[in-house]
Amino acid sequence: MTTGPSTYFRPEHAAGLDASTRELIGRRERALGGAYRLFYREPLEFVRGRGTKLYTADSVEYLDAYNNVPSVGHAHxxxxxxxxxxxxxxxxxxxxxxxxxxxxxxxxxxxxxxxxxxxxxxxxxxxxxxxxxxxxxxxxxxxxxxxxxxxxxxxxxxxxxxxxxxxxxxxxxxxxxxxxxxxxxxxxxxxxxxxxxxxxxxxxxxxxxxxxxxxxxxxxxxxxxxxxxxxxxxxxxxxxxxxxxxxxxxxxxxxxxxxxxxxxxxxxxxxxxxxxxxxxxxxxxxxxxxxxxxxxxxxxxxxxxxxxxxxxxxxxxxxxxxxxEGLIGNAQRTGDLLEERLRSLADESPAIGDVRAAGLYLGIDIVDADGRPDEARAIDIVNGMRDRRVLLAASGERNHTLKVRPPLPFDAADVERFTSALAETIAATDR
Amino acid sequence: MTTGPSTYFRPEHAAGLDASTRELIGRRERALGGAYRLFYREPLEFVRGRGTKLYTADSVEYLDAYNNVPSVGHAHxxxxxxxxxxxxxxxxxxxxxxxxxxxxxxxxxxxxxxxxxxxxxxxxxxxxxxxxxxxxxxxxxxxxxxxxxxxxxxxxxxxxxxxxxxxxxxxxxxxxxxxxxxxxxxxxxxxxxxxxxxxxxxxxxxxxxxxxxxxxxxxxxxxxxxxxxxxxxxxxxxxxxxxxxxxxxxxxxxxxxxxxxxxxxxxxxxxxxxxxxxxxxxxxxxxxxxxxxxxxxxxxxxxxxxxxxxxxxxxxxxxxxxxxEGLIGNAQRTGDLLEERLRSLADESPAIGDVRAAGLYLGIDIVDADGRPDEARAIDIVNGMRDRRVLLAASGERNHTLKVRPPLPFDAADVERFTSALAETIAATDR
CATH class of the missing domain: 3.40.640.10 (Type I PLP-dependent aspartate aminotransferase-like (Major domain))
Known part of the structure; x- marks a missing residue:
């Protein structure tokens, strides 16, 4: 199994969480045991979703660029x-x-x-x-x-x-x-x-x-x-x-x-x-x-x-x-738009290496100054995107590829929100 | 795999079916292929259920003594x-x-x-x-x-x-x-x-x-x-x-x-x-x-x-x-009642061998005049019960055990309906 750094929550991250989240995580760990994982250093708890958005109990909205199961949109x-x-x-x-x-x-x-x-x-x-x-x-x-x-x-x-x-x-x-x-x-x-x-x-x-x-x-x-x-x-x-x-x-x-x-x-x-x-x-x-x-x-x-x-x-x-709803055509059009935006971003940012895309399945390689896979930064970006309320994950053998595969109703506004959050996060993780 | 007689539908049974059922079975066979099976010589098509009952499109009611998945009752x-x-x-x-x-x-x-x-x-x-x-x-x-x-x-x-x-x-x-x-x-x-x-x-x-x-x-x-x-x-x-x-x-x-x-x-x-x-x-x-x-x-x-x-x-x-709804207690009480009725029936009918019961899981061995497993008759009984609008199945290595495991809200009236249908079916399959 993967051992290095990862996008999963670990016990040492618990200190920064609020008391009720810590308590729920503790109960979860006791009941479900050690083979389960939670996404993010600060795990997320959603209570409702609609289209490409997920919401916490206090109605904070997240843009979902990760979940391919609710493919026609959350709670369609x-x-x-x-x-x-x-x-x-x-x-x-x-x-x-x-x-x-x-x-x-x-x-x-x-x-x-x-x-x-x-x-x-x-x-x-x-x-x-x-x-x-x-x-x-x-x-x-x-x-x-x-x-x-x-x-x-x-x-x-x-x-x-x-x-x-x-x-x-x-x-x-x-x-x-x-x-x-x-x-x-x-x-x-x-x-x-x-x-x-x-x-x-x-x-x-x-x-x-x-x-x-x-x-x-x-x-x-x-x-x-x-x-x-x-x-x-x-x-x-x-x-x-x-x-x-x-x-x-x-x-x-x-x-x-x-x-x-x-x-x-x-x-x-x-x-x-x-x-x-x-x-x-x-x-x-x-x-x-x-x-x-x-x-x-x-x-x-x-x-x-x-x-x-x-x-x-x-x-x-x-x-x-x-x-x-013409979602297959939308996957192609919106996927092409997102790819175009990401290629523009890659031109400005050496942290983005290769971008690979087919419709609404995209991989974005995160690399260091020498163009080598940078898993640690990819993980920081996944967590940084979470903090900017956009969901994605890292993937691949070197775990340095951002995996983007949103619900298919992803639209042009979602693309702009995604790319501006990514640009911000890349800037914020520059070391 | 089991080869002998079975309770599954076979192509040679198709002749006796109405045209629309034959057509649906044909489409099903073409789309799902040869590894799927249908229950009964005359397969059943249900459109709704409630409690321990299932209904066909023309509202014919069947007593379900077989399905253990809808355990708290169909469409609860x-x-x-x-x-x-x-x-x-x-x-x-x-x-x-x-x-x-x-x-x-x-x-x-x-x-x-x-x-x-x-x-x-x-x-x-x-x-x-x-x-x-x-x-x-x-x-x-x-x-x-x-x-x-x-x-x-x-x-x-x-x-x-x-x-x-x-x-x-x-x-x-x-x-x-x-x-x-x-x-x-x-x-x-x-x-x-x-x-x-x-x-x-x-x-x-x-x-x-x-x-x-x-x-x-x-x-x-x-x-x-x-x-x-x-x-x-x-x-x-x-x-x-x-x-x-x-x-x-x-x-x-x-x-x-x-x-x-x-x-x-x-x-x-x-x-x-x-x-x-x-x-x-x-x-x-x-x-x-x-x-x-x-x-x-x-x-x-x-x-x-x-x-x-x-x-x-x-x-x-x-x-x-x-x-x-106290369904565990009901499983015990109704199961005991059903067991008692089946033992009475066994006293009158040499076709019933051993009866084994634990709550609402019962096995009823069907035997021949010499007390030997009688798979063919068990299968006839399963189909005969279907014709009397009661669902059950056959099980066990010799396939001569009637398997009874209804939704847990099964009640005393269901027990009477079940046992009278079984008594009739046993009489009708006497050879």
Whole structure:
């Protein structure tokens, strides 16, 4: 696990907090224990949200440039209404017929390549990637997996095994091979995939799947179009290419619903999660028909809370709002504007290195005077932005990339508020 | 996987269905694929529920004696209200402070033995058991697990490895050992645990945990008080005893919140799920402090949708309703009444073999004239009860045990309706 400085609260920060916050943190620590973390040196407690804003109990407003789960906006009234209406009627499971889950599956499949014909619903992205690995092993007869060096694909034992950013590189299972992310050197990524395939074959595992978060969020946010050769190599080795769209999916990157669209590839399977229900626990796995039907002929699948009427009501409302409010186009336009502002800021400020952007997923590298990753300053900036009432986080293997992925209704005024707070914070953290 | 006859819908049943049901099933099959199942030869489509009743679009009422998730009753207004109110305000995650999740954790811990001091929240029972295995391995330094021969602990790769009833005995991983369930012979269970410990030690895995569903739901519903010697053996081998309360927890068995209460043991850890949010995806893992803090010192844990404000609002409302409506006492009283009626029915009907009951979790063995398990008739009874508008299912290794676990507000009138439908159905399936 990560050890160095971090954006998480630590006990030594408690001294500066007011008594009631300290007390709540103490109760939380006693009840939830030592594996939980809180954001920020001074943790935040929100009581309501709307659109791109979050509010504390005394109505202090924060601009949310971080949370990708409430993707159509915090407490969106159409989603809220759909949840409330359905919860008051019925919330059973997929072993009774229910039209809405079929409608949802059809709507989702209509956004995916024609070869992907079935979708299975889980509650979390972790469950989706766990299921994807299980099905890929069934379909290929292989057991190995390839992921990027700082990948995150989830928190179950199996999804965690695909997540060196969670468990640490040294704890990676023998059937997992790590490859360099495609930034700064896309060729190293391709070469890594080639070598990993050979190693997995030699070790007798074979390659069941290459898992790629199509925006490489935990590797530091890497947009681009460089996956085709890697996918070809994996196919030649009898493996599947699985696009993990938990971060990139549902229009965040602009120009379409899915992150893999930018790579001009057709994945064998797709996993999705976070934004699907705007906070309701719905996620899933979609794949080419033969892969899922083959699995289904050997094993049944049932997820008690997967695709329940209430979760599906929220998820259908999310698709409605995405379309009716034009949020995918907004992600592209506002993302372009934000990128432009950040590039201007980078011209004036040597603390900003590379800026990488795809729609409303942006990575901003924070560097020192010699252009080297500056994790300590990135963390100071995350906390400084919090003090200026703007939420973001740091990410990547060196933890020096500011990760920006706001709710999709982020608008031009939000962009100005964000960039002026960032300019101030960079100035204030100059040492 | 199970192959023989089953209570699931199969394509050959389609001929008898009306056109619109056939069409919905066809669309469902095309969109969700071959791993999904539907209950009954004639699947049911519900549009609303209330208390212990479910309703079709044309307002035909079914008595629900099967669904343990909507434990305080379908669409309970207090739970619905809590969900609607919170969804309209805020639904973020546990990395910001939120008082309600701390309140919930404290309330839950107050129902557990004092040694169990921390609780971690997931979305599903599968994630809870997956996390329990991960933490138990961390705490013990061992990797092996012991489960009963027809256990079900979940659907992730790791929880599935603990679930021979899902993956089949032959597919069990080498680090898992299966033991006979404690019915009909509790001694075989204890001897099995002893042998499994020795085998896991010999194989170099050691025993990280014995996982027990404290009502042995998938083993055919086995109440009793026979776990102490097995727990002692596991402790002596340096392993943990993990009580899987996903089925038994939250008062269903009467006389207290948890299934392990009946066994007069203190588990090292508890997992819970299904009824916790009355349908909202909330579940979790509670353990002695040192186990969780040790894990937390080596690995962080974050579940995006685990313990969100909306899930926790539902879960807090469930605890309120359990207390205010006296549902645990009702589970005991109504369960006792139902058991009494079933024993009377068994006296008249040779088709009913053993009846096992703990509160509102009951198993009714269906047997042939020679007292042998009669799976085919059990399945006919499940479908015949459906035709009489009462919902239940079959369970157990031989699939001949009727599994009865209704929403907890089940009352004396529901008992009479259930038993008269069962008497009719048994008569109608006499061959």
């Amino acid at each position: 009234p159409r989603v809220t209404e759909a949840i409330a209406t359905q919860a008051a009627l019925l919330n059973t499971h997929t072993r009774y017929l229910h039209g809405a889950v079929v409608d949802y599956a059809e709507r989702l499949l209509a956004t995916l390549p024609p070869a992907i014909g079935h979708v299975m619903l889980t509650c979390t992205g972790s469950e989706a990637n766990d299921l994807a690995l299980k099905v890929a092993r069934d379909a290929t007869g292989h057991s190995g997996a390839i992921v990027t060096r700082y990948a995150y694909h989830g928190v179950t034992l199996a999804a965690g095994a695909l997540s060196p950013s969670l468990v640490g590189e040294e704890a990676v299972e023998p059937w997992v091979r790590l490859v360099p992310p495609p930034h700064p050197d896309p060729v190293a990524f391709i070469d890594g995939v080639r070598a990993a395939i050979a190693e997995l074959d030699d070790a007798g595992y074979g390659v069941a799947a290459l898992f790629v978060d199509t925006i490489f969020a935990s590797d530091g946010v890497i947009p681009g179009d460089f996956l085709t050769p890697a996918v070809d190599l994996v196919h030649a080795a009898g493996g599947m290419f699985i696009a993990d769209e938990v971060q990139a999916g549902f229009g965040r990157l602009g120009h379409g619903m899915w992150g893999f669209d930018r790579h001009r590839i057709v994945p064998d399977a797709v996993t999705f999660g976070k934004p699907a229900g705007n906070g309701m626990p719905i996620a899933g796995f979609a794949a080419v028909d033969a892969v899922i039907d083959g699995f289904g002929s050997r094993q049944r699948y049932f997820n008690t809370f997967g695709g329940t009427p209430v979760s599906v009501a929220a998820a259908n409302a999310v698709l409605d709002v995405l379309a009716d | 207004p207090r739970v619905t209200e809590a969900i609607a109110t919170q969804a309209a305000l805020l639904n973020t995650h546990t990395r910001y402070l939120h008082g309600a999740v701390v309140d919930y954790a404290e309330r839950l811990l107050a129902t557990l033995p004092p040694a169990i001091g921390h609780v971690m929240l997931t979305c599903t029972g599968s994630e809870a058991n997956d996390l329990a295995l991960k933490v138990a391995r961390d705490a013990t330094g061992h990797s092996g697990a012991i489960v009963t021969r027809y256990a079900y602990h979940g659907v992730t790769l790791a929880a599935g490895a603990l679930s021979p009833s899902l993956v089949g005995e032959e597919a069990v991983e080498p680090w898992v050992r299966l033991v006979p369930p404690p019915h009909p012979d509790p001694v075989a269970f204890i001897d099995g645990v002893r042998a499994a410990i020795a085998e896991l030690d010999d194989a170099g895995y050691g025993v990280a945990a014995l996982f027990v569903d404290t009502i042995f739901a998938s083993d055919g519903v086995i109440p009793g008080d026979f776990l102490t010697p097995a727990v002692d053996l596991v402790h002596a081998a340096g392993g943990m005893f993990i009580a899987d309360e996903v089925q038994a927890g939250f008062g269903r068995l009467g006389h207290g919140m948890w299934g392990f209460d009946r066994h007069r043991i203190v588990p090292d850890a508890v997992t819970f799920g299904k009824p916790a949010g009355n349908g909202m995806p909330i579940a979790g893992f509670a353990a002695v402090d040192a186990v969780i803090d040790g894990f937390g010192s080596r690995q962080r844990y974050f579940n995006t949708f685990g313990g969100t404000p909306v899930s926790v609002a539902a879960a807090n409302a469930v605890l309120d309703v359990l207390a205010d």
